[in-house]
Amino acid sequence: QPPLPKAKEFHLGMFEIGKPLGKGKFGRVYLARERSTGFVCALKVLHKTELQQGKVEKQVRREIEIQSNLAHPNILRLYGHFHDSKRIFLILEFAGKGELYKHLRKAQKFPEWQAAQYIAQMASALKYLHKKHVMHRDIKPENILVGLHGEIKISDFGWSVHAPNNRRNTMCGTLDYLPPEMIKPNREENWYSEKVDLWSLGVLTYEFLVGEAPFEDTPVMTQRRIARGEMSVPSFVSAEARDLIKRLLVLDPEKRIPLEEVEKHPWILKHCVKGERAFQRASGDGKK
Numbered sequence: 001q002p003p004l005p006k007a008k009e010f011h012l013g014m015f016e017i018g019k020p021l022g023k024g025k026f027g028r029v030y031l032a033r034e035r036s037t038g039f040v041c042a043l044k045v046l047h048k049t050e051l052q053q054g055k056v057e058k059q060v061r062r063e064i065e066i067q068s069n070l071a072h073p074n075i076l077r078l079y080g081h082f083h084d085s086k087r088i089f090l091i092l093e094f095a096g097k098g099e100l101y102k103h104l105r106k107a108q109k110f111p112e113w114q115a116a117q118y119i120a121q122m123a124s125a126l127k128y129l130h131k132k133h134v135m136h137r138d139i140k141p142e143n144i145l146v147g148l149h150g151e152i153k154i155s156d157f158g159w160s161v162h163a164p165n166n167r168r169n170t171m172c173g174t175l176d177y178l179p180p181e182m183i184k185p186n187r188e189e190n191w192y193s194e195k196v197d198l199w200s201l202g203v204l205t206y207e208f209l210v211g212e213a214p215f216e217d218t219p220v221m222t223q224r225r226i227a228r229g230e231m232s233v234p235s236f237v238s239a240e241a242r243d244l245i246k247r248l249l250v251l252d253p254e255k256r257i258p259l260e261e262v263e264k265h266p267w268i269l270k271h272c273v274k275g276e277r278a279f280q281r282a283s284g285d286g287k288k
């Protein structure tokens, strides 16, 4: 893959547009190739009128501002952006294996070694984000893509903000991943911090292993179960995985296991081997 030209100004004529890759609420994503270098990317096309009607221009500006300044193997790159009279174009990294949630639905649930590798990659990406005082706030399978080598890439920074933050944006979409402090902010400290992503990481771990979210129910019941931390882990989930889920899904944000501890958790270490010898041992175990 050659590098994208360091153009000051990008424009549509620089790209050959390929097949549609997907569509979101405010636009579509196409496979694209930059003509002079052959650089392959994903071009997200957003329509200005729809953004105005949806009152999400600020979110898109924030998505561009935040994601442009991130460079991590498990975070989808935003290489640049440009606009014409009607549309805004985001030049995004192309994730060769598409949307993680489609893989999850097809597999129903992931084997523990696969889930553990994904959660280790998520912890590494979130550690990088939190060091920059950015919280994603919308971690869920729908916002994760899979690269050519099976590595995951957090995408869609439309809901990310700089921490701490007490803005009460109207949330849309699933409640399943929201932490208690965003459901029912405590009057005194109605601030929430990047620890909201730790809760969502717990929900994601559960959903990878079980195939459904831990608090999935009717909207009213989901909110009540989240606020009380009411959930049970099925017996087929290993004791180590259950331990990590329980240490992330803690009502008090301050008491959630920090990302450094997640990376050293027995369940993660058991499945995420490092180093050549360990790699041979792992591949010798017939793992894909």
Ligand SMILES: Cc1cc(Cn2cc(-c3c(Cl)cnc4nc(-c5cn(C)nc5C)[nH]c34)cn2)no1
Pocket (backbone or CB within 6 Å): 021, 022, 023, 024, 025, 026, 027, 028, 029, 042, 044, 045, 092, 093, 094, 095, 096, 097, 098, 099, 145, 155, 156
């Ligand atoms: C608007 C809008 C749509 C979406 C959801 N979405 C993301 C993509 C996408 C991106 Cl941003 C980057 N790389 C991708 N690679 C694929 C893909 C690869 N294969 C083999 N199959 C697919 C599909 N999709 C990518 C597409 N839609 N967010 O905002």
